[in-house]
Amino acid sequence: MITISPEIGKSFVFDLNDKYVHFAFYFVFVIVWFWFLIKTKFAKNAKNLALITAILYGIIIEICQGVFTTLRNPDVYDVIANTLGALTGIIIIKLTYKNSKTTH
Template structure:
């Protein structure tokens, strides 16, 4: 078992403003990319990008609302919704860039 002293762990800690917002952004970017790739592979929908984007944004909003309603330790944060939405939109932009030369109706 390895134990890290409190002094060492405090000196290693990286202090980044709004670091949880970066996590929200990154999660939704990856979430949209993976979900899109799955749906395109299964040829499930024609307008995959629109549905993935709208659903991801609505999911992020619902999760923030649920945090306020169903927990005592978390509060809904509009900036989390914004980070989620920007991450999802960035995922769609990345999809447009990555699949710009394909003939798939995306």
């Protein structure tokens, strides 16, 4: 854990392990969501829907943490880790399914 104390007197804590967890969760989330979508009527847009859903979900969760809780704070770095995990999942899907007709 890295703690940085800016001159304005607030503490900023950046827990790298937490970001790995966010990355891994959204990596798996986008792949599982894609697998589900290719078996539905949304198969043609499965990659885009999986990616957009994951990114929006991550943003909404962070906003809700700031608005509806007092014990949690929204973190832009969590959104970045979530998005990078989702993008990496999509890249793996594209590499794995590049010859499949369901992912065009």
